Amino acid sequence: MTASTMVTExxxxxxxxxxxxxxxxxxxxxxxxxxxxxxxxxxxxPLVWLVLSSFMTNAEINRFPPxxxxxxxxxxxxxYVLGNAMxxxxxxxxxxxxxxxxxxxxxxxALGGYAFARMRFRGSRALLALMLATMVIPFxxxxxxxxxxxxxxxxxxTLGALIVPSLVTPFAVFLFRQFFLGLPRExxxxxxxxxxxxxxxxxxxxxxxxxxxxxxxxxxxxxxxxNDLSWPLIAINHDTQYTLQLGLTTFQGQHHTQWAAVMAGxxxxxxxxxxxxxFAQRTFIQSLTSSGLKG
Amino acid sequence: xxxxxxxxAPRPLTLAPADREPAERRRARRRRARGEQATAWAFITPSVxxxxxxxxxxxxxxxxxxxxADDLVTPGRWVGLDNYRALSKDPGFRKAVENTVxxxxxxVPLSLAGGLALALALNRRIRFVGIxxxxxxxxxxxxxxxxxxxxxxxxxxxxxxxxxxxxxLGVSPQGFLTDPGQSLYVLLAISLWxxxxxxxxxxxxxxxxxPTELVESARLDxxxxxxxxxxxxxxxxxxxxxxxxxxxxxxxxxxxxxVYVTTKGGPLESTTVIVYFVWEQAFRTFTAGYxxxxxxxxAVALLLAGTAxxxxxxxxxxxxxxxxxxxxxxxxxx
Numbered sequence: 220m221t222a223s224t225m226v227t228e229x230x231x232x233x234x235x236x237x238x239x240x241x242x243x244x245x246x247x248x249x250x251x252x253x254x255x256x257x258x259x260x261x262x263x264x265p266l267v268w269l270v271l272s273s274f275m276t277n278a279e280i281n282r283f284p285p286x287x288x289x290x291x292x293x294x295x296x297x298x299y300v301l302g303n304a305m306x307x308x309x310x311x312x313x314x315x316x317x318x319x320x321x322x323x324x325x326x327x328x329a330l331g332g333y334a335f336a337r338m339r340f341r342g343s344r345a346l347l348a349l350m351l352a353t354m355v356i357p358f359x360x361x362x363x364x365x366x367x368x369x370x371x372x373x374x375x376x377t378l379g380a381l382i383v384p385s386l387v388t389p390f391a392v393f394l395f396r397q398f399f400l401g402l403p404r405e406x407x408x409x410x411x412x413x414x415x416x417x418x419x420x421x422x423x424x425x426x427x428x429x430x431x432x433x434x435x436x437x438x439x440x441x442x443x444x445x446n447d448l449s450w451p452l453i454a455i456n457h458d459t460q461y462t463l464q465l466g467l468t469t470f471q472g473q474h475h476t477q478w479a480a481v482m483a484g485x486x487x488x489x490x491x492x493x494x495x496x497x498f499a500q501r502t503f504i505q506s507l508t509s510s511g512l513k514g
Numbered sequence: 515x516x517x518x519x520x521x522x523a524p525r526p527l528t529l530a531p532a533d534r535e536p537a538e539r540r541r542a543r544r545r546r547a548r549g550e551q552a553t554a555w556a557f558i559t560p561s562v563x564x565x566x567x568x569x570x571x572x573x574x575x576x577x578x579x580x581x582x583a584d585d586l587v588t589p590g591r592w593v594g595l596d597n598y599r600a601l602s603k604d605p606g607f608r609k610a611v612e613n614t615v616x617x618x619x620x621x622v623p624l625s626l627a628g629g630l631a632l633a634l635a636l637n638r639r640i641r642f643v644g645i646x647x648x649x650x651x652x653x654x655x656x657x658x659x660x661x662x663x664x665x666x667x668x669x670x671x672x673x674x675x676x677x678x679x680x681x682x683l684g685v686s687p688q689g690f691l692t693d694p695g696q697s698l699y700v701l702l703a704i705s706l707w708x709x710x711x712x713x714x715x716x717x718x719x720x721x722x723x724x725p726t727e728l729v730e731s732a733r734l735d736x737x738x739x740x741x742x743x744x745x746x747x748x749x750x751x752x753x754x755x756x757x758x759x760x761x762x763x764x765x766x767x768x769x770x771x772x773v774y775v776t777t778k779g780g781p782l783e784s785t786t787v788i789v790y791f792v793w794e795q796a797f798r799t800f801t802a803g804y805x806x807x808x809x810x811x812x813a814v815a816l817l818l819a820g821t822a823x824x825x826x827x828x829x830x831x832x833x834x835x836x837x838x839x840x841x842x843x844x845x846x847x848x
Contacts, residue, residue: 364572446657
């Protein structure tokens with residue numbers, strides 16, 4: 220997949236060797252760059268524009284045609300968002316909800332997955348099948364009764380309403396189960412015979428080996444809870460309990476013309492996920508592909 | 515021995531009554547198995563409570579709700595199939611179904627075709643290819659809310675960059691999300707921008723598994739690149755494609771966040787999709803029973819679509835004898 224790929228699809232097979240050599244001589248780089256560079260830029264441009272516009276002044280944005288490039292760096296949007304709006308509060312809320320969800324998915328998911336993978340108990344198969352079946356239930360089918368359950372628990376309009384439904388997902392349980400099934404039993408059995416409880420075996424022997432599964436569950440839970448809008452929209456009314464996604468959406472509705480501030484808020488909303496992604500890109504991509512491909 | 519009580523487990527209901535087996539060893543083993551049962555239940559009880567309590571219970575509840583007239587505040591009353599009957603005559607619901615079908619019908623093939631083309635282009639060892647892959651994938655991690663806010667700005671008819679660029683190219687300004695004729699397609703473009711990256715990484719992962727010997731031997735046998743693609747590469751991608759079709763279909767039929775942030779179903783209901791319709795019925799107009807019925811219609815549609823894709827895949831497998839070890843579809847529906 221190196222030299223032969225330099226021929227473009229359209230080249231006739233007979234003439235290929237000749238054109239290949241001439242093209243190689245003419246271009247110091249693979250012709251694929253000519254296609255891939257502009258294409259990948261198309262994907263990046265809206266995000267570049269997001270960052271650029273967050274540093275513009277409203278005057279720059281509000282003229283027609285609007286400026287595409289800021290004259291200087293203006294922090295007015297950020298100052299407004301961090302000072303006058305409740306973005307810091309919403310940021311903290313999002314952090315609390317995501318952190319608790321990630322932590323509890325790791326702990327409860329590992330516990331459940333371990334029980335399903337290693338322990339024999341009555342009804343385990345039926346229960347596992349039932350849990351798996353719940354993965355395909357669409358959200359809109361459960362959202363109205365979940366709202367009623369949260370109301371009955373007195374959690375509506377609190378962060379608890381956001382945390383409780385995402386404490387553990389069937390996906391986390393199943394992923395841990397699959398991972399534990401692939402681990403050798405010998406070490407655990409030795410520890411068990413030596414008198415370790417199941418809980419200690421899980422946390423001191425199995426968990427350190429399960430780092431890939433832990434990373435996958437952490438990444439996917441963080442992505443899902445941080446980025447969720449629909450459930451906070453239903454469960455939260457009061458703006459002190461907003462998450463960033465809900466806060467940003469509402470803020471945009473109220474500050475229609477202050478685009479610089481809206482974009483500054485948007486950068487704050489997106490940045491944690493983008494940073495996490497850039498630092499742990501491999502883990503992100505492996506998590507996302509493995510979640511769909513292994514089973 | 516008493517592992518169950520240490521973790522504070524409630525005694526499981528399925529436990530057998532104490533047996534009167536005489537053999538001491540047998541009794542010990544039983545006790546141990548019982549401790550094991552208790553521990554197991556202690557381990558899974560939190561998950562079972564959350565998962566079943568907030569999915570199986572709501573699914574049944576939703577069904578009951580769909581036979582009722584209920585505003586979530588005052589006690590409702592049983593209306594039988596009236597909600598479903600009303601749905602079949604509701605032009606708003608019909609419009610929502612039409613919009614959703616149009617959206618999904620375009621989103622699924624376009625994201626798969628685009629994802630496959632990009633994955634094939636990105637599947638080579640050239641310089642910067644890592645950067646290209648990152649850039650193509652990065653919109654996928656951006657939340658729908660952030661995408662919506664960003665693109666309402668970019669496509670703002672007055673202040674947006676899109677019209678600014680069109681102006682420079684000499685094209686008259688467009689309405690984009692404010693134009694009923696364009697709004698759904700603008701939303702589609704936004705979703706493709708963020709959704710293609712997922713198809714790309716999944717296809718790329720699958721392309722790594724295409725056996726190189728197979729490609730090389732096909733080349734030696736005189737197959738050109740198009741033939742290798744058609745007869746070697748694409749068939750190996752079939753299982754992954756089936757997974758992606760299902761996954762993208764589920765995603766497309768459930769689109770909500772983006773619609774809520776950008777258009778709120780408008781203008782003129784041109785972007786009212788089914789989930790938005792359900793949400794509006796339940797939490798805006800407080801006709802929750804009616805909303806639940808609409809949700810059930812969508813759920814049944816999803817189920818039928820899923821079954822159809824699975825059956826088709828099985829059928830194809832049987833007729834073409836594709837490789838075993840198909841990926842199973844899984845993941846959080848949300």
